[in-house]
Structure formats: structure tokens, C-alpha cells
Amino acid sequence: MLQKIKISTITPVYNGEAYLEKLVLELVSIREKWSDSNIPLELVESIFVDDSAIDNSYEILRSLQKRYDWIQVITLSRNYGQHPATVAGILHSCGDWVFTIDEDLQHDPKYFDLLLAHAVTHELDVVYAKPEGSVHQSVLRDQSSRLYKRFLSKITANPYISSFNSYRLIRGAIARSSASICSHETYFDMALCWFTDRLDSLSIPLKDQRFIETKRSGYNLRRLLSHSRWLMISAPLKILRTSSLIGILALIGSVFYGGLIFYNKLTDPASIPIRGWTSTILSILFLGGLCAFLLGVVLEYLTNILLHTHGKPTFFVVDRSSDALIRDYFESEKKKKGVSLKTF
């Protein structure tokens, strides 16, 4: 019997009654395609997390669950938000690889093969879908999102922030371990970065159909701002280290310059026309530098405590040996068809 790599999908549901049936049909077609071919993949479960949906989504999911026994519905006790719902879904999953997709068909499951091929070919643990072109077909919305991510990427020590997207492919073990350490203030993608640095993004066409058609999004401005704050809190800021560095430079500078002034005072007192001003500035520089440096040290300690509280691991062991199975399949298909992996 062909050994199959198990795939799980996770979809947080809040306001998706209009899209759920279509999404499940897409998943059915992927599942059947994999099942009918000799691809070593099996869509073993699709987990829908009912995040206290405000519409008829729960009833639709229950009826879909009756039709397909690989659909699981998990109901959260209140509306926790997209990230906690994703985390809950991941913690209920058992797949070797986990896809996280949105409810509104923005993330087309037909690109699953492509993302998987990219992951195993480049020995990655996480692949984010990178939107080709405009997702929302709104320059303001797309550009502000892109700029904010770039800004955060600059001020934190994390180069991957600009790739973060809710359409992700994650190695199962890493997904579950990252999800298990997430507290209510941990940004899931930041937690992923603590377990792996093999992250990449792949350009695929993504369209937020709901936003384009209705100009309504699952996220309002308040939620977007809260999301940004959350991301900032989870990431250790490079700016803290920079401020400590500035502090210590000011401290060293003040001591050095103070020594120079003192030497001048002893050797050539006439070169100091105004008395008292230099020493005042030097004192401010010295004390200001000392305060900035000490504050930086304290903040470094706090950051360490915060990361410890968030559950940043000392190390994590991962087994990537089963990737060879999928890689071999994609490579043999590539040879057969004489095409690049991107066309799968």
C-alpha cells in the first residue's frame, strides 16, 4: 500500500455562511484528486473552528460534517479572534503538514500542491502564500498593510514579518508545538519563528473576493490596529538594543569629552571662555547616557522574561525524513512532464 503523507486543513469561521459550501467543495475536489492519483498525499481532515460565528455558519458546518466524515467542527465558547481559533484548530490536528486557510475562498485550495512542492523542494518548515498583485483591489488597504509589515520587520529583529499571511503551510510537528505555547498575547507567526528559520513565501494569486464585492472585510480598523499591537508585543524590538547602544555611546563620549575638557582646564584655562556650561552639558550627557543604558539593560531582562513566559523554546527536534516521499513524487512528475515544479 502506498504510504501517504497526512494533510490537515484549518479554517477559522466567523462570518462565512456564503462561502463554506463552496470552500468544502474545493476541498472535496482536492481530496478526490489526491485519492485518485498516485500522489503520496491524503487530506485526512479539515477542521473548521467555529469562533462564535455571527451568522448561520455553524448550522452549515454541522450539515457538511454529516456529509463528509473527514470534516471536524470545533466550537469555541466565545469569539476569541482568528489567531486563537487557528491555534485551537491546529491543536486538534494530526496531519504531517497543516494548511491554514480563510473561510472566504480568498485562499484557494488548488494551490496546496504548489505550496507543498515548494516546501519539500527547499526543505522548508513554513511556506506563506504571497499575494501576486492586489489582494483587496484597494491601493490604500494593500499598501498600508505592506508598509506596516515592512516597518515592523525593520524595527524588530524578524525579517520574516513581511511574509506573514494567514494562508500558510506548516510542518505538523512545528505547527502543533508553536500552537501549544501560544498564550493570549502570543502572535502565532512569531511563535513559529521560534521553532524554525526555514520560512519562505511563494507568490500565488490571492483575491479577497468578499472585500472586493462588498467592501466589507472580516477585519475592521480596530481589529487591524489590535492585530498590529499584538504583533509588536510578541516581537523583541531591535529598537531596545539600539537605545542601549546609544546610551552606552553617550556615556563613553561624555567621559572621554569630560577628560579632554579637564585636560584643557589644567593646561590652557584661557581656552574655556564660558564657565559652567560645558560641565552642565557633560553631566546631562553622562547621566542621560547612563539612564538610557540601564533602561536598555532592564528592558533586555524584561524581553527575556517575556519570551520565557511566551514559551520560546531552548531547542526543538524535528524529523524531516518523510519529505523525501513527496519530493520524489514531484521530481518524477517534473521529469515526466518536463515542466517546472511551479506548474503543479
Add this chain to the structure above:
Amino acid sequence: MFLLRRFEKCHKIIAIFGEGLIGSSILSALTASAGFAKELVGFSYDDAAKQPGELRHIAHRISQVAERRPMDLCILWCAGTAGFGATECDIQDELAIFRRVLELAQNSVDLYPKSKISFHLTSSAGGLFEGQKYVTRHSNPAPIRPYGHLKRSQEELLLSSSARLVKRIYRLSSVYGYIKRGHRMGLISTLIFNGIRQQVSHIFGNPSTLRDYVWCEDLGKYIARVLLDHEGKENCSIDHLVSGKPSSIYEIQGIIEGLLGRKIYLAFQDTNTNSSDITFSRIIFPDNWYPIDIETGARSIYLKWRDCGSIP
């Protein structure tokens, strides 16, 4: 073994073989609610020579009730010392004891035609479906190790027994709960136990190994409810008592470290046979089965052991 009796229109007798974690939980659930008279009857699980005589004695105790009026006799098998590491030899001994107890049930069916006789077997979902992910109703048991074969043999023996014997099989995933001294500890209890004592726990598996864990009191309450159900219509049923939520060892480590408020020490011994995942779909839940989450169960164990001031 324990013999529970309750005198009413139809006498209820429950014979419980096995006083370990599962047996104790069922016994607690039964005695907490149903007003049973409890009798401890000697049964030598590790002495095959004594067992026929002891079983005759148990049959005699049952007959004292049955001769007067019809009864509802439930024989529950949750005994056995064989675990995942059991050898072929261990399982043969255990299967022989099981056969003798099943004979007691079959004989009762023949002796008391007006009575309702049922046999309840606690089997192992982990042993039967080892290495399988997302087990559903359509999954076939495919045991890998002797322990799994033992459980399958027990199920087959029961299912092939007299048609008049009501058969109830409970397939359990990894059970955890308050362990007593001398009993086999599961992963969760071991981690809490060693965590309190600041000792190293040796784990056969790797941090990503996925398993399904069920809380002993959930099982106790569920099986007690079935045992007390007079109206059970089906002659044969198989219930999968699993949580439906796969948990990695890494996740459990985090939960227990959170409970204890400090790091726990783990040493992993990763072998191919022990690191295979076993997970179940929630779709196979029987009606009225509501398992609690690991965090709540583990907290109960920790608080009980902490409040006792000593560890079993």
C-alpha cells in the same frame, strides 16, 4: 474482584474484574450514585491454579441471588497487567484468564435463561489502531505488537460467544488519572509525579509523538452509566472512548510545566516502534460522551497529590 449488588424488582449484580485505574474509576462512579452493596471477593490474577475454584465461588455467590428471581448480571473485564511492552508469553497468560471469566458469563447465560447477562470488555484503541491517524468508524484494527493482538483476541472471543450474551466493548485511548502505588503509570501521571519530585522522566517517543488521552473519571462515569442502563437495546456495541484531540508530548510538557510552575526534566528514547502517532476523529464519539481536556485532568491529579501532602 468486586461484586456489587442492588436489590430491586430485577436484581442488579455487577462483577468487576480489575481494580486498577479504570476499575477503580468505574467502581467509584457506581458506588457514588447507585446504592450498591459492595463485596470484595478474592481473585488471584497471577495464580492460574487458584482461578477455577475462585470463579466457582463467584458463580455460587451469583446463584444465591439468581435462584430467587431474575437478575441483570453485568460482568466487567478491566483487568490485566499487560501493557504496550508485553511479550507474547505475557499475553497468553492474560488471554487464558480472560477465557475463564468469559466462560463464567457464558455459563450464566445457560443457567439463567430469564436473566439478562452482559459482558463488558475494556479494550485498547491505542493497541488496535497503533500507527493509524484520524481513526474513524471505517478504520480497521491492525495491531502491531502483542498487546494489540491480545486486545483483538479478547474482542473476537467475546463477539463469537453466545448470541444471548449482551456484549459491550469499550475501546479506550491512553487513560490517565490518580495512580496508586504499584500500578502502571501513564505518561501524564509520570510527568506530574516526577515533576513534583524533580526527577527525570524517560519518554519512549519523541516530542512530536501524537497520542490521545482520556481522563479516568470520564470513563468511569460513562461505563457506569452503561452498566446501569436497563434499556440498552443493542445486543452488541463497540464504543470508542477517546478524546478526539491529538496531543503531542511537547504540548503535555508545556501544560505540566505550567501547572508546576517550573521546568520538568525529560529524556527521550526515540525508537520507531514507540514514536508512532495514534489519533482519533471526534466523529466516532458515542452519544453522551463528553471528555474533558488534558489541562483540567492534569490539574486535578496535581491538586489531589499536592493537597494529600504525599504522592502515592
